[in-house]
Amino acid sequence: MKRQIPLIISFVCGIFMLIQFFIPHPGFISVYRGILNWARIIGVFALIIGIGTLVRLHFRRITRRSPGWFYSVVVFAGLIVTASAGIIGGTRGKLFVWIFQNINIPLDATMFSLLAFFMASAAYRAFRARTLDATLLLIAAVIVMFGRVPIGDFLWQAVAPQSWVDKVPFLPEQVAEWVMSGPNMAARRGIMIGAALGAISTSLKIILGIERSHFASSSQ
Amino acid sequence: MSLTERLLNIDRRYIYLVIAVAVLVPFILPFHMPVYVSQPVRSVYDFIEALPEGSVVLVGFNYSPSTMPELYPMSLAVLKHCCSRKLKIIGMTLYSSAATIGDTALKEMAESCSYQELQDYVYLGYKPNFEATMLGIGEDIADPFPTDYMNRPVTEISMMKNIKNYRDIALVIDLGSGNTPEAWIAYAGSRYGQKIASGCTGVMVSGLYPYLKAGQLVGLIGGLKGAAEYEKLVKLTGKATLGMNAQSMAHLAIIFLVLLGNVVYLISRHKARKKVKV
Structure with missing residues (x-):
C-alpha cells in the first residue's frame, strides 16, 4: 500500500493534467484550479523543510562544537533576528528592509562577485588550445567576450581603417551576435530538443509507474 | 626556473x-564608450513603446540579491520606460529572496515618475511553486495572489478590477536569474498565448536565444550590457552604463x-x- 497509493495518485493526477489541457469544460477547469492551489500549498512546505534542515544541521554543529561552530551561531542569530523583524515589523518594516539592504544584498553580491576572480584564474590555467575543439571554444569565447562589451566596438573604431569603420561601425558586437544566434543557437536547440524528449519520456514513465526512483529506494 | x-x-x-x-x-x-543597441534589446523597447496607454504589464522580479548588480539597473530602466508610457504595472516575484527587491524597485520607480500604488501599480509579492503560480494567473490572478504584498485583497484594489488573467495583460517581463524565462514560455506563452520578454543575467543569454529566434520571446535584455543598452534607449544614465x-x-x-x-x-x-x- 505504501507504494501503490503514491503510484495511483501519480497516475490519476498525471493523466488528468494531460487530458484537461484538451477539455476546457468548467468541471475540469475547477478541478485543475484546485490542483494548482494544492501544488502551491505543497510548495510552501518545501520552505518549511528547508528551514528545518538548516536548523537541525547548525544545531548539531553547535552542540558538537564542530570546527567553525561559531558561524552556526551567526546563522541562528541571522535567522531569528530577520524572521522576527519581518513578523513583528512587517516586510516593509524599517529593520527588515535595513537588514536586507545593508547585510543581505552586500553579502550575497560579494559572494557572487568573487566568481570573477576565480573564473579569471581558472581561465588562465585551464582554457588552453590543446585540441581543435578546445581551440574553437577558445576563439568563440574571445569573440563573445570582446563583442559583448562596448570596449570591443571602441577599440575597433579606434584601430581599424576609417573606410571599414564606416561600413561596419560595430563589427565586434555584430560578430558576437552572429556567434550567439548562429552556432550557439544551433547547438542549444539540439541540447534542448534532446532534454525535452528525455523529460517527456521520464514523465510518461513516472505516470505509468515504470520509473520509481523518486520513492525511498528503487529496491523496495 | x-x-x-x-x-x-x-x-x-x-x-x-x-x-x-x-x-x-x-x-x-x-571614460565614455559608445553603447551599441542590439536587436533583441530594441525589440523589447519597441514592443513596450507600441503598447497603448493604460495597457497592463506584469513584471516578475525573479532574482536574488547576488545578481542585483546586473538585474536591478535593468529593472529600473524597464520600469522607467513603462511609466513613461503610462502603463499599468503588476509586480510579483517567484523568489522568496526577491520580495523586497521588487518592492524597492517599484517604489523607486514610483518616486521618479509620480506613480501611485494601487492606482498605477500593484505589488503582489512572493508566491512559491512557480509553475503552479504561472498557470494559476492564466485562470484567475486572484487564485495564486488573493492579496497583495501588504495583505490587501486583490479583488478590492481599484487597478485590479478589470484584470483577471493573461487575457488582460499585454506583456509579461521576466527579470530573472534562474529558469523562470523558460517556465513563462512553457506555462504562460504556450498555454495561454501570453507575450513574454526576458531580462536575464549575462550567462543566461546564450540559453535563451533559441526562444528568441523562435518568436517565443518578444525580446531579450541580456546582462549588464543589455541593461546599459536599455538605459541608452530610455535616456537614463544609470548604474549599468557606469558599470x-x-x-x-x-x-x-x-x-x-x-x-x-x-x-x-x-x-x-x-x-x-x-x-x-x-
Whole structure:
C-alpha cells in the first residue's frame, strides 16, 4: 500500500493534467484550479523543510562544537533576528528592509562577485588550445567576450581603417551576435530538443509507474 | 626556473590583482564608450513603446540579491520606460529572496515618475511553486495572489478590477536569474498565448536565444550590457552604463590572461618537444 497509493495518485493526477489541457469544460477547469492551489500549498512546505534542515544541521554543529561552530551561531542569530523583524515589523518594516539592504544584498553580491576572480584564474590555467575543439571554444569565447562589451566596438573604431569603420561601425558586437544566434543557437536547440524528449519520456514513465526512483529506494 | 615555467605556475593572487585593478580603475578614472543597441534589446523597447496607454504589464522580479548588480539597473530602466508610457504595472516575484527587491524597485520607480500604488501599480509579492503560480494567473490572478504584498485583497484594489488573467495583460517581463524565462514560455506563452520578454543575467543569454529566434520571446535584455543598452534607449544614465567601463576592462583583462596563458603553454610545449628530439 505504501507504494501503490503514491503510484495511483501519480497516475490519476498525471493523466488528468494531460487530458484537461484538451477539455476546457468548467468541471475540469475547477478541478485543475484546485490542483494548482494544492501544488502551491505543497510548495510552501518545501520552505518549511528547508528551514528545518538548516536548523537541525547548525544545531548539531553547535552542540558538537564542530570546527567553525561559531558561524552556526551567526546563522541562528541571522535567522531569528530577520524572521522576527519581518513578523513583528512587517516586510516593509524599517529593520527588515535595513537588514536586507545593508547585510543581505552586500553579502550575497560579494559572494557572487568573487566568481570573477576565480573564473579569471581558472581561465588562465585551464582554457588552453590543446585540441581543435578546445581551440574553437577558445576563439568563440574571445569573440563573445570582446563583442559583448562596448570596449570591443571602441577599440575597433579606434584601430581599424576609417573606410571599414564606416561600413561596419560595430563589427565586434555584430560578430558576437552572429556567434550567439548562429552556432550557439544551433547547438542549444539540439541540447534542448534532446532534454525535452528525455523529460517527456521520464514523465510518461513516472505516470505509468515504470520509473520509481523518486520513492525511498528503487529496491523496495 | 625559466620565465615560461614561472608564468605557467604564477601565483593566483597576481591574477586576482590584475582583475581587481581592471575593475577598480574605470571607477576612479571614468571614460565614455559608445553603447551599441542590439536587436533583441530594441525589440523589447519597441514592443513596450507600441503598447497603448493604460495597457497592463506584469513584471516578475525573479532574482536574488547576488545578481542585483546586473538585474536591478535593468529593472529600473524597464520600469522607467513603462511609466513613461503610462502603463499599468503588476509586480510579483517567484523568489522568496526577491520580495523586497521588487518592492524597492517599484517604489523607486514610483518616486521618479509620480506613480501611485494601487492606482498605477500593484505589488503582489512572493508566491512559491512557480509553475503552479504561472498557470494559476492564466485562470484567475486572484487564485495564486488573493492579496497583495501588504495583505490587501486583490479583488478590492481599484487597478485590479478589470484584470483577471493573461487575457488582460499585454506583456509579461521576466527579470530573472534562474529558469523562470523558460517556465513563462512553457506555462504562460504556450498555454495561454501570453507575450513574454526576458531580462536575464549575462550567462543566461546564450540559453535563451533559441526562444528568441523562435518568436517565443518578444525580446531579450541580456546582462549588464543589455541593461546599459536599455538605459541608452530610455535616456537614463544609470548604474549599468557606469558599470560598462568596469565590465569592459574586466573582459579585456580576462582575454589578455587567456591569450597569455595559451602563448606560454604553446612555448613550453614547443620546448618540451625540442627536448625530446634532442
